[in-house]
Amino acid sequence: MARKKKPARPTQPASAYIIKAPDPNVERHTLAVIVSNEPGVLARVIGLFSGRGYNIESLTVAATDDTESISRITVVTTGTPMIIEQIKNQLDRLVPVSDVHDLTEEGAFVERELALVKVVARARSHERRESLRMAEVFGAEVVDTTTDSFVFSMTGSPEKAKAFIELMRALGKTEVVRSGVVAIARGATAL
């Protein structure tokens, strides 16, 4: 049987008498967590991350199958390979969690995020026209407008959302809300 390559051992001892240096070996992983849709399940997941000192970069959750009462949580997290393995195993140990998929490890996947961006710019100003042009380039949709403002709805990768928001910030007063990442594996396999 092929033995899995074992991750490097942490270099510091587990002792309060010696101070631990940060590990440079940090990776970003996108996890898909399939759970039964019952009260408190999100609190269990979040409590696990905060209680064990893991990072959450983004977390989204919604029911995906009402008849079976299943929800899917997409969580983006960072950590050393040992920590990432722990996070997956700890999540899997929660009673209402039925499956944990590490999309980053399992192959190609797509990530999407929705951003709503409000830009306030004086009527008939250059900034106002420019914001509309940029939105077109990014494929963003205008979902609300007044003479002095737009609300754009933009869908794309987290990087694209970030770039769009930065451009808009340069054009006037902005208000931003992001949905967090949802992700799914490419190809014909369905979870």
Next chain:
Amino acid sequence: MPESIEMTGARVIVQALIDQGVEVVFGYPGGAVLPIYDEIFKQNHIRHVLVRHEQGAVHAAEGYARSTGRVGVVLVTSGPGLTNAVTGLTDALMDSIPIVCLTGQVPTHLIGNDAFQECDTTGITRPCTKHNYLVKESGALARTLHEAFYIARSGRPGPVVIDLPKDIQFAPAPYVEPDGISPRTYKPQLRGDAAAIKEAVKLIAGAERPIFYGGGGIINSGPKACKRFTDFVHKTGYPCTLTLMGLGAFPGSDDQFLGMLGMHGTYEANMAMHGCDVMVAVGSRFDDRITGRIDAFAPNATIIHIDIDPSSINKNVPVDLAIVGDVGTVMGQIDKVWKETVKQRRNGKALDAWWSKIEGWRKRNCLAYKADKKIIKPQYAIQRLYELTKDRDVFVTTEVGQHQMWAAQFYKFEKPNRWMTSGGLGTMGYGLPAAIGVQMGNPDKLVVDIAGEASILMNIQEMSTAIQHRLPVKVFILNNQYMGMVRQWQELLHGGRYSESYTAALPDFVKLAEAFGGVGLRATRPDEVDDVIKEMIAVDKPVIVDVAVDQSENCFPMIPSGAAHNEMIMGMAAKGEQSVSEDGMVLV
């Protein structure tokens, strides 16, 4: 689907307990659980042990569970009833003890209103239970109860809380029987991967400096698992060490047993762990008290790890070969493959060399201490207790601290489920209530709580419980007037500044025992120790024995925090080079 019968919620709860085979409930009544207590009053199947504090109820249930292998059941009221139980629940989670804890709750329409004796039970207990429930519909009661028992005892066991609003206890509810109820998303893996087992057998058979490192998982897997483990270790002829939680999984007086490992483990066990080439970790979790300095832990070892909990694997120490499964099942699989494939072994010579190295370490006699004619050494007291009780089937519980480590070092356990100690959480005040639970589960056996005078005061009120229920538990206090382990660390690591570790106003434990209605005994000289132990055994009542021991004795050997297994500090009486090495001094 079994046919359902309508009754009140409280009746459903009690019926579910009866059908789960529950014989004893440890609890304390209050407003939010009165309907359940009313049902308990009306039946004759379940005995209720009235504790004096809810923490005691959970520890008692833990003692019951650990000594009998069954699920311990706790019943407490809402608010303070539950918050008092939190320490016990956390203790049970850390030590993987199966507990079902029923808590009362304010009626559903008052939840969230800051009602009298309301607290967010599921919120508070989420991180300190394996799972928890708030039952909001009486229709879900029976199923939830049965599911809770299944979760508590299966996989890696643990505590489960069920929060029961008072209106649900009064409401009409359907009852269903336990058959086949298990949660859809929870399926512990019992059998190990066949390919991994084959490889494990190959590694074990070819090892030149092997060691078995067994933990509490073997005990949790059951007496059969312990027997399989013991038989297999015997078959290989390899050395075996056990964690604090694993004591009893392999016979303590066996020649292949090196003693406990870890911070206060034996020199030979820790040196063998450090020098081994193949380590077989069975139901153990590489706790920081075991590994010491991680980057210097068993540097040349190929590590095989058998555990039912995947999250225990690669948590602290990356392993080479992981086998997820129930220890008993996996040991059976390993034994079968061993019988089929291992015909001839070529490691005999290397093994002899390994054993002679181990014998060399054994000769250091690391547990040796200087005997004294006038002052009772704590180690001596425990040795005498062992010698005078070893021919019986004794159950030992402990509190937490030096006495606990000395008990682990000097008391030898031949069988599993005889040693109940708070390993993971390290809960002072564990031992007396745990002993009460043990005695409930094993009525005719000798149950001794080896205690320290500081720990025992944390749950001394449970003496009253022992008296009420005629449970003749024996509390054997090693009284040095200090929080001994705190004092030891202050001596070794904080320049001898004994900040708040001395108890200036201790009670008279003999009178205290009498005040509760028990018997108090005292020994102050070494020649009195045997007599008080004999008398303690002879008395058929709860006994407190106050043994005045050497105040300055330290627990050795010791791996200082953050040191490696081969950097132990030895006691002054151990043989060999300078007891505290230069390296050790620097680390201290």
